[in-house]
Amino acid sequence: MQETKPLYGLVLSGGQSSRMGQDKSLISxxxxxxxxxxxxxxxGxxxxxxxxxxxxxEQEIPSELAVIKDELEVRGPLNGILSAMQQHPVAAWLVIACxxxxxxxxxxxxxxxARDDRRTATAYALQGSDLPEPLLAIWEPSSYAPALAFVQTDKTCPRKFLLNADTKLIHPAQDEELYNANHPHEYAYILQKLSHGTTVQ
Structure with a gap:
C-alpha cells in the first residue's frame, strides 16, 4: 500500500489579467x-x-505569503504548476486560480x-460535464513527468493534459463554485451576487 503524499496548496496569481483590466489577484x-x-x-x-x-x-508580494516563481519557458498556468512540482517533488498540489x-x-x-492519490489528478468538473477544471484540482506527484513531456511538445493547455491523463472527476454542489471572473462584467456580476447574500466561507 503506497503512502499518501503530503498535500500542498498553490494559488495561481501570475497571470497578466489583461481581459479584466486590473490584477485579478488583488481584487477584494x-x-x-x-x-x-x-x-x-x-x-485549512x-x-x-x-x-x-x-x-x-515576487518583490510586490507581502512577506507573509510564501511564493514560488515561474521557472520554465512555458506560457500559462502549467508554468506555475510545474515550477511548484520542481521545488517540492514529493508533494501533491491543490491548485486554484485566483x-x-x-x-x-x-x-x-x-x-x-475525494482525492485518489493513485490517479494522476483529482479535478472538479461542471455538473454533467467530463471536462476537468485543471485550476481547481489536486495534481499528484506522478503528474510531473508526463506534464513536463506535454509542455516540451509545445502544448500548454492544462485541461487538455488532464483530459488525456488518468484524472478522477468530481462535481460541485453548485456549478457557480467554479465560476471564473475574467472580465469586468463578470466582476460586476460577482459583486452583485455577493451583495445579495451569497456567502463564501
Missing part, C-alpha cells in the same frame, strides 16, 4: 485581496501553501475528501 471580494483570501482557505486543508508568481512579481471568487472552504474540503 471578501474584504481582502483575492490571493490572500484563497491562500487562507488553502491553509494543506500542509503548506504558496503563491505562484511570474518572474519579477479568478474563482465563489470557491468556498467546503469546495476545497470536498476535493480533498
Amino acid at each position: 471580494y471578501h474584504g481582502q485581496p483575492q490571493r490572500s483570501h484563497l491562500y487562507q482557505l488553502l491553509q 486543508v494543506c500542509i503548506q501553501v504558496f503563491l505562484s508568481v511570474r518572474a519579477g512579481q 479568478d474563482m471568487p465563489l470557491v468556498a472552504f467546503e469546495t476545497l474540503q470536498t476535493l480533498v475528501a
Whole structure:
C-alpha cells in the first residue's frame, strides 16, 4: 500500500489579467485581496501553501505569503504548476486560480475528501460535464513527468493534459463554485451576487 503524499496548496496569481483590466489577484471580494483570501482557505486543508508568481512579481508580494516563481519557458498556468512540482517533488498540489471568487472552504474540503492519490489528478468538473477544471484540482506527484513531456511538445493547455491523463472527476454542489471572473462584467456580476447574500466561507 503506497503512502499518501503530503498535500500542498498553490494559488495561481501570475497571470497578466489583461481581459479584466486590473490584477485579478488583488481584487477584494471578501474584504481582502483575492490571493490572500484563497491562500487562507488553502491553509485549512494543506500542509503548506504558496503563491505562484511570474518572474519579477515576487518583490510586490507581502512577506507573509510564501511564493514560488515561474521557472520554465512555458506560457500559462502549467508554468506555475510545474515550477511548484520542481521545488517540492514529493508533494501533491491543490491548485486554484485566483479568478474563482465563489470557491468556498467546503469546495476545497470536498476535493480533498475525494482525492485518489493513485490517479494522476483529482479535478472538479461542471455538473454533467467530463471536462476537468485543471485550476481547481489536486495534481499528484506522478503528474510531473508526463506534464513536463506535454509542455516540451509545445502544448500548454492544462485541461487538455488532464483530459488525456488518468484524472478522477468530481462535481460541485453548485456549478457557480467554479465560476471564473475574467472580465469586468463578470466582476460586476460577482459583486452583485455577493451583495445579495451569497456567502463564501
